[in-house]
Amino acid sequence: MAKGKTEARAWVDENYEDLRNVAREIWERPEVELEEEFASGLQANVLERAGFDVTRGLAGLPTAFVAEAGSGEPTIGILGEYDALPGLSQKVRAEEEPLEEGGAGHGCGHNLLGTAGVGAAIAVKRVLDAGTGSGTVRYYGCPAEETLLGKVLLAKDGAFDDLDAALTWHPMNTNAPWMAESLAMNSVQFNFEGTSAHASAAPERGRSALDAVELMNTGANYLREHVPDPVRLHYSIVERGGKPNIVPKEAAVWYYVRAPSRQRVESVTERLEKVAEGAATMTETTVETEYRAGCYDTLPNGVLGSTILENMQEIGEVGFSEEEYELARGLRRTVDDVEEAMSRQGVPDDIIETELHGTPVDEIYDEGEQFPASTDVGDVSWNVPLGQFTAAAWPIGVSAHSWQSTAASGSEIGYKAMRFASKVLASTAIDLFRDETILENATREFEAASEGSDYTSPLPEDFVSPT
Template identity: 55%
Template sequence: MTKDIIHERIEARRTELVALTRSIWENPELGLEETESAELLADRLAADGFSVERGVGGMETAFVASYGEGDPTIGILGEYDALPGLSQTVSTTREPVEEGGPGHGCGHNLFGVGSLGAAIAVKDAIEADELDGTIRYYGCPAEETLVGKVYMARAGVFDDLDAALTWHPSHVSAPWKGRSLAMNSIEYQFDGQSAHAADSPESGRSSLDAIELMNMGAEFMREHVSDAARIHYTITDGGGAPNVVPAEASVWYFVRAPSRKEVERITAWLDDVAEGATLMTQTSFERRFLTGCYDYMASDTLSDVLLANMRELGSIDYSDADREFAAGLKQTLSDETVESRLSDLPEGRREAAAGRALYSEPMESFDEGTVMSGSTDVADVSWITPVAQFWGASWPVGTPSHSWQAVAANGDFGAKSAIYAAKVLGGTAYDLFDDPSLLEAAAAELEERRPHQYVSPLPESAEPPTDVDVN
């Protein structure tokens, strides 16, 4: 058997896989509400002989599908949640399918299906006695809220993996080697005493005052945290009528930093600020920990295998019609947006991509040694087992994620990137099954880089939040 058979098996399923991407795109579901999307993928894997465990990590839309037995055990991660307010038709003008409705602005309709195609192709190889071991597909909900994999990790579903592979739609194709920011997501709920704000304000104790004082304290903290740290907040409940002292109010905070240790230090300080605000206002507060994640650590060993497979496949097979539609979408982006998106690329690649509507040639990692300003729950998996992931060119050059232009692309030509991703992931998994020394090197690399074993950032009492829309 050669790796080409993996690619051939995926190609034979192209029509079915493209249809799956469209089905999920046409029915966008928010995090922890992806009932139909999760069922569609889980049922497809079950029909192909996978044993499927549903509802893992306390989440109805999380599942693990396994095939095979014994070592090695390779996991492939899939996602399928959408974003609020990004409903969009396949069009070069802003035209929602449903005003204010959700849409797949991050390409998770492609993501979950591409990973599924890879897992099934590897399963076929195991079933035919061409490979030995276990392949797993992880149905990971609520990535946009940084919930799914964190709660799955706490449940231990990744603990026996020898490696995990994944990908993500983007505007270029390259392995992702950069670090990400660790993060905590916490809601602070303050309680005071209501009163008539004009007739008897002395009888009231304002929870909104407490929040405003807490936010002011957070502003003064900024000078004393690292430049890479981030503190964001929004008042989610500030009271009702102006003439009623608000007895209840809440504020939602994100704390991000390059390491869990720094996130935890800043969070502890923020808790002190909240306590101080209650002392100043004679109120009280409760702290609701929504989620938290680690910083991502890419496996160089596995990332290099991914890149070799990307180069072996070459560019994604976009047609002239695809490029024409992509060019129309690109024209709706500002020059500043495109330039900003291209600024991270090496100069030669930047110049080559700038004049193109689609740039799908695989390139070397352009983010190695950097720390991205966002967070990902793939990071938690990367602290448990070696992980590699790559960006796949699914959108016009310069397109930002979480944009209506990305939604339009994900419902059209972006489906071809899912087929490409399936071949890259399937081919990489084949290499890992075929050459155990790669897994040994990746395990040694993780052991050397990881300062301590993974400990879940979630308090024991934390439950998957079903009322949070976006990260």
């Protein structure tokens, strides 16, 4: 085992109580995207006290920050997140009961995600300070993952340009390298404007923006038949007019376009824009296209995936207690179609049969699989080689963005997963500092997979951040 890893893992164990408190405080005070003042401030303070140089506010995002320690090459980045989800407040128990009626909750476990990265960054700094390996370690505090904005804006601003590799993880159901590819996506709103009039007394004077939205959706549903598989289109009418006796002057519909590649997302978005223009022509209204977000698919890295797997196996058992298994059994009982949902992600049958995944996998199981969602981590993976894994913070069958995942993310199951993830992140970073061939091989793989293509932001040049 490379020198320094034992020390880093021991540091995480010795400081588990403190890290657990950080994750718990963030869980208890959930903040939705771009409002993460408490969480980002807390993590930045912890890193500053540990001797990191902290820059608060990046790319026009006040709740983004970067913390840096060490010097020289290589520069290894650890990505953290801390935003919560609206309406997912939940107590730590196996039946649905909000902590605060209608409140936000950490249903994606980002309270654990960011804190594990903070612990790993400090553990790595101590190893570098002791003279074992050399280079620069950075922790990126990335806000607004849930709206797919944070890392995309950071990437657009060049925050990852001088990085050699990035490491991250996500709370999930298993302890495994994450090699499945997530979907590229565009989030686009179409704002129609017409002419209002009395709907009964002078209908001939009115031009309905809502008619345009309805016709656009009809057009999009016909377009659906003629897009390549597995493109996904989904929409929501976000502005629809008021009373029926007034011809709606304004109406807006918000679309997501998802596909396995940026190229495909862009070509379908272009066709969707034609549908919008057609609807505007038919109704004699005007349409304005507003880009709300967009991201790349993820480019997994096999070299980093294997390094992560080796470290997971060295670390071994997560060490869940009987009480934690009991909570896991209770939560699992509340979800339907466990087998189907888990096997769709490529999780092996023997793991699906358990209630909680307490050991690392023997081998990578999701290479070449399609993860049916999008993440802004994708944009980082087209900038630098990315190592990503999941840790079992949630029982088997519990999905992200559910009350069950909020409960597990605030339980001892979640905190132990965070500790495990912190050790895996630190160990993998130390490998990259100690053995330059790993980084060389990872970079070679990245360059071949991205075919030397320059990263261009999915957001328009004049995109204004919503803060």
